Amino acid sequence: MAIAVEMVGLTREQMLQMFRSMAEIRAFEHRAYELYREGVMRGTTHAYVGEEAIAVGVCSALRPDDTITSTHRGHGHCIAKGGDMSMMMAELLGKETGYSGGKGGSMHIADVDKGILGANGIVGGGMGIATGAGLSAKLLGNGRVSVCFFGDGALNQGILHESMNLAAIWKLPVVFICENNQFAMSARVQDMTAVPDPADRAIAYGIPGQNVDGMDVLAVFRAASEAVERARSGQGPSFIVATTYRFLGHHVGDPLNYRTKEEVDPWREKDAIERLRAHLIENKVATEEETQAIEQEVQSHVDSASTNAKAAAEPDASNLMTDIFA
Amino acid sequence: MAIATPPATGTRTMTYAEALNEALREEMRRDPTVFVMGEDVAIWGGGGVFGVTKGLVEEFGPERIRDTPISEQVIAAAAVGAAATGTRPVAEIMYVDFMALTMEPIVNQAAKMRYMFGGKITLPMVIRAQEGAGRGNAAQHSQSLEAWFAHVPGLKVVTPSTPADAKGLLKTAIRDDNPVIFLEHKVLYFTRGEVPEGEYTIPFGVADVKREGTDVTVVGIHTQVLEALQAAEELAEEGISVEVIDPRTVSPLDVDTIVSSVKKTGRLVVSHQAAEQGGVGGEIVARVVDVAFDYLDAPPQRVCGKNVPLPYAQSLERAALPYKDDIIAAIRRIL
Numbered sequence: 255m256a257i258a259v260e261m262v263g264l265t266r267e268q269m270l271q272m273f274r275s276m277a278e279i280r281a282f283e284h285r286a287y288e289l290y291r292e293g294v295m296r297g298t299t300h301a302y303v304g305e306e307a308i309a310v311g312v313c314s315a316l317r318p319d320d321t322i323t324s325t326h327r328g329h330g331h332c333i334a335k336g337g338d339m340s341m342m343m344a345e346l347l348g349k350e351t352g353y354s355g356g357k358g359g360s361m362h363i364a365d366v367d368k369g370i371l372g373a374n375g376i377v378g379g380g381m382g383i384a385t386g387a388g389l390s391a392k393l394l395g396n397g398r399v400s401v402c403f404f405g406d407g408a409l410n411q412g413i414l415h416e417s418m419n420l421a422a423i424w425k426l427p428v429v430f431i432c433e434n435n436q437f438a439m440s441a442r443v444q445d446m447t448a449v450p451d452p453a454d455r456a457i458a459y460g461i462p463g464q465n466v467d468g469m470d471v472l473a474v475f476r477a478a479s480e481a482v483e484r485a486r487s488g489q490g491p492s493f494i495v496a497t498t499y500r501f502l503g504h505h506v507g508d509p510l511n512y513r514t515k516e517e518v519d520p521w522r523e524k525d526a527i528e529r530l531r532a533h534l535i536e537n538k539v540a541t542e543e544e545t546q547a548i549e550q551e552v553q554s555h556v557d558s559a560s561t562n563a564k565a566a567a568e569p570d571a572s573n574l575m576t577d578i579f580a
Numbered sequence: 581m582a583i584a585t586p587p588a589t590g591t592r593t594m595t596y597a598e599a600l601n602e603a604l605r606e607e608m609r610r611d612p613t614v615f616v617m618g619e620d621v622a623i624w625g626g627g628g629v630f631g632v633t634k635g636l637v638e639e640f641g642p643e644r645i646r647d648t649p650i651s652e653q654v655i656a657a658a659a660v661g662a663a664a665t666g667t668r669p670v671a672e673i674m675y676v677d678f679m680a681l682t683m684e685p686i687v688n689q690a691a692k693m694r695y696m697f698g699g700k701i702t703l704p705m706v707i708r709a710q711e712g713a714g715r716g717n718a719a720q721h722s723q724s725l726e727a728w729f730a731h732v733p734g735l736k737v738v739t740p741s742t743p744a745d746a747k748g749l750l751k752t753a754i755r756d757d758n759p760v761i762f763l764e765h766k767v768l769y770f771t772r773g774e775v776p777e778g779e780y781t782i783p784f785g786v787a788d789v790k791r792e793g794t795d796v797t798v799v800g801i802h803t804q805v806l807e808a809l810q811a812a813e814e815l816a817e818e819g820i821s822v823e824v825i826d827p828r829t830v831s832p833l834d835v836d837t838i839v840s841s842v843k844k845t846g847r848l849v850v851s852h853q854a855a856e857q858g859g860v861g862g863e864i865v866a867r868v869v870d871v872a873f874d875y876l877d878a879p880p881q882r883v884c885g886k887n888v889p890l891p892y893a894q895s896l897e898r899a900a901l902p903y904k905d906d907i908i909a910a911i912r913r914i915l
Contacts, residue, residue, distance in 0.1 A: 321665060354698030362696035371664055372697060376688050382657020383664065383689060390662040393615060393643065400661070413684070416654035423649065577699030578734055580757035 264314075264475070269530075269539050270548065272314055272471055276306040276527050277549045279330040281556040282339055283502070286329065286346055286360070289560060290506045295346055299360045302330030304501030307526035308433050309334035311474025311496075312401060315482045321369040321387045322401045323380030326361050327433075328373025331403050336368045343559040349566035356569040357577065369398075377438075378404060378411030381430075385417040388426035388491070399427045399485045401478075407438025409452050418459040418491065427485035429478065430493045433468065435500040440512040456493040468496030469524040472533070499524075591774040599743035599775050600632045600764065603750035604670065606779075608640050611668060614754055617646040617655060618672025618708075629674055630710060630769045656682035656707060660690045663705035663759075670754060676711035676725045676763060683728075690759040691734030702757040706750075712765040712802055712853050713890045713901055722890035722897075724854035726801065729761040730831040730863070736760045736784055737831040741805035743773040745828055748782030755781070765802040785832035789841070793823035796847040796911050799838055799864055800826060804851035804883075804902065811907040820915065830860045835867045842868050846877035849910045851902050856884035878914035883907050 264272075283301040290299055302309065305327070313322070313334035324331040332342060338353075345352030346360050353363045364372035371387060374380045384402030391398035408414060409432060421428040432452060436443055449455060456463020462484070466477040474496055481492035499521035503510045534540040594602070608614045616636065620629055622645045627634035637645040648655050652673055659671040673679050679686070686707065694701055713722035729737045736758055740746040746764065753760040790805055791812050800808040805826045812822035823841050827833055842848050848868055850861035865880040883902045891897055 323661070352698075354696060354700070357698050358696040364693075364697040364701060366664070366697070366701050371661070372693065372701075374689075376684060379684065379689060382654045382685055383661035385654060386658030386661020386663070386669070387665045388661075389658055390665040390667040393662075393667055394613070396666075398665075400665075413653050413657060416649075416651035417657070419649060420651060420654050420658065424646075577695050579736075580694060580699075580702045 263479070266539055268314065269534060272310050273527070273530050273534060273540070273545060274548050274552060275310045275334050276471065276530065277552045278339060278555070279306045279309065279333050280527060281552050282329055282333060282342070285343070285556050285560050287502070287506055289346065294564060296348060297359050298505045298507060299346065300327040300505045301502040302327050304521065304525070305433055305435055305468065305498045306330055307471035307474050308431065308468045308496045308498060309403070311471040312403070312431055312478040314475050315478040316399065316401065319369055319396070320399045320401065321371050321384070322403060323371045323384040323387070324373045324403050325380065325405055325408070326373065326375055326377070327405065328361065328363065332363055332365065332370055332373065335370050337363070337365050337370055339555060340559040340562055344563040344566050347563045347566070348568060349563055350569040351563070351566040355573060378408040378413045380404060381408070381411070381413045381417040384428055385421050385426060388421060388428035389424065391427050392424070397486060399429060399482050401429045401431060403431050403433060405438065406432060406434040406436065406443040406447070406452065407441070409443070409447050418461065418493065421491040422459040422461050425488060425490035427488070428491040429481040429485055430491060431478070432493070432495045434495050434497050437500055437504065439504045451495065453493060453495040459493070461491050461493055463493040463495070465495045465497060468498030469526045469529060471526055471530050590777040592777060593772050594743055594775050595770055595772050596743045596746050596764070597631045597769040599747035600750055601634055601636070603747040603754070604633065604636060605639065607751055607754040608636070608644065613666065614668045614670060615644040615646065616670045616672065617648050617658070619648055619650055619674050621645060621672050622647045628672070630766065632708070632764070633672070652678045652681035653685060657685035657689065659705045659707065660685050660693070660703060663703040664693070664701055668704045668754060670706045670708060673707060673709040675721050676709040677720050677723050679707070679709055679725065682707070686729070686735070686759070686761070687732050691732045694758070695734060703759050704757045706753045706760045706762050708762045708764065710764040710766045710769070712767055713885070713897060714767045714803065716892060716894060716897060717766070718892040719889040724802070724852060724885065726763050726830050727854055727858055727860045730860055734759065735831065736829065738762045738784065738829050739801050740764070740828060741768065741800070741802050741826050743771070744775045745782060745788065745826070747775055748780050749784070749828060752781045752784060756784070767803055771806070782828070784829045785834050787825050787827045787834035787837040789823065789837065790826050791822065791824040793821035793845065795821045795845055795915065796849060797823045797825060797838065797841040797845045798849045798851065798907060798911070800824060801830065801852040801860065803853060807902070807904045808851060808907055810904040811911065814904070815908060815911065820911065822911065827864070833864070833867065838864060839868055839872050842872050843875045846875055847914050848876065848880040849883055849907060850880065851883040851907055853885045853901055855887050856882050857887045859884050881910040881914060883910045
């Protein structure tokens with residue numbers, strides 16, 4: 255086995271699983287865009303294309319019972335934490351077979367049994383929830399770690415300050431992961447955040463902060479593993495900023511008038527999936543054909559997920575008033 | 581010879597604050613996953629600005645009775661996350677006014693989470709706060725905001741007026757698997773009442789008829805239950821029979837009990853300290869009119885807070901609030 259593989263403490267199967275998971279996210283998101291454009295999806299959808307390495311790198315460092323909170327751009331986190339693509343796709347189409355029986359849609363998918371405490375339609379909405387999940391893990395002594403995913407847009411929400419401070423003073427097992435994809439809708443991170451590296455903000459909370467290449471799944475995995483270990487061993491929260499790029503814009507209806515092809519192209523060259531593929535081939539973990547076979551398998555799963563979702567029934571109106579209270 | 585009457589078997593007299601304290605203590609003994617967090621709930625004065633959490637940190641320790649920073653939004657949001665993952669938080673927000681800072685986690689997260697996730701999550705959480713005017717706390721520490729929360733589907737809103745109700749309802753709130761907004765009243769903390777010995781809970785959505793009567797129904801919230809009872813006492817001397825109802829939970833609202841009473845009396849007065857505009861009183865009137873219009877002999881009356889930020893000076897604060905005499909005046913208007 256190649257040295258590089260051992261260096262990050264991953265088996266061949268784990269690395270191939272990372273590749274599969276990233277391929278799933280990409281295929282799922284492209285299909286979601288197609289379905290929206292076909293007119294079979296309502297509302298909107300925010301694609302995670304380009305950012306796959308972060309969700310997969312972080313979730314690969316977690317136990318199945320660890321929890322995550324996600325964002326409006328949440329499909330990637332859900333898939334990386336083991337979410338069911340068929341149920342996700344059905345939810346996107348508002349079908350009764352969807353995760354929420356059609357009551358939530360793209361921004362409100364959760365799978366509590368898998369530790370997925372939900373995507374979130376409110377920017378920063380998951381931060382306090384993740385902090386509370388960390389508190390609960392500490393009180394129950396169950397050794398769980400709570401991961402909070404958020405975007406650079408959420409860096410300037412007040413709840414981030416409150417959450418990081420609370421997690422820090424109580425030494426809660428929380429890992430704050432900022433996915434700096436450069437934009438909050440059309441607003442550039444450097445125009446809205448005064449520090450050049452948002453990871454420096456960790457100093458203000460007395461917790462470790464570091465910047466990591468969000469286009470390198472192995473680098474993300476390494477950084478996340480350290481932070482998760484620190485959290486699990488009772489040393490408290492960490493802050494990781496993963497630098498990445500939003501290939502497809504804010505959402506399916508983004509006019510994209512605020513950036514140029516010249517800006518986007520170099521980021522596309524850093525494509526995290528191609529980077530991992532090259533790494534796997536170079537280190538003889540897999541052949542190019544094997545990686546392509548994984549992608550074909552993934553594509554057929556996504557195809558059947560969307561076929562099944564289209565065929566499924568919409569929820570009956572009699573379900574309207576159920577699930578409000580336990 | 582006058583013989584001192586012993587208290588009725590199985591009750592004790594205690595304050596509203598003491599009754600709440602007892603509820604917390606009993607539920608924390610009963611269930612190790614219950615914990616309390618909030619500003620100054622552990623150290624200040626031995627526990628809580630109004631003494632509701634007094635002595636709890638001695639019994640349960642600082643892990644389960646947690647003083648927080650002044651960060652209302654994350655107190656509420658962390659309660660959501662903790663409730664979603666196996667514990668039963670009781671979060672205290674010192675004044676309901678500060679709940680303006682918690683509206684995101686309560687309204688957008690807690691209230692909707694179960695529905696958004698298709699019924700696949702439970703959130704057994706209580707947010708306790710105190711509201712109300714009458715102590716010169718001025719505009720940012722005197723509001724009554726129960727209508728804000730009653731307006732949001734997915735929340736239960738509790739407004740006890742007596743020590744016994746406060747205890748029984750708080751125990752129910754802690755055992756409930758849904759987000760509960762538990763609103764105490766700062767003036768009522770010092771009132772005393774009989775509280776049953778031993779274990780009991782009071783169900784949500786069940787109003788309590790605090791006094792039976794036949795001429796007019798008065799529905800009061802918090803202090804207005806006490807004001808209405810005084811009004812009833814005074815009017816009884818004139819032969820006017822007033823029925824006083826405390827809904828106890830404004831969401832769910834026990835419409836049936838109120839409607840049954842109105843069908844008997846033909847007259848309705850609602851009273852709360854909260855500003856009249858958009859208040860729960862309007863909702864109660866509407867719900868009664870929906871189903872009992874033909875039983876009403878006179879227009880329903882609202883005896884509520886004036887539509888004004890609560891003022892500081894005693895003369896102004898009194899003028900902004902509804903009291904016994906205002907209830908009596910409203911009753912006279914429709915009799």
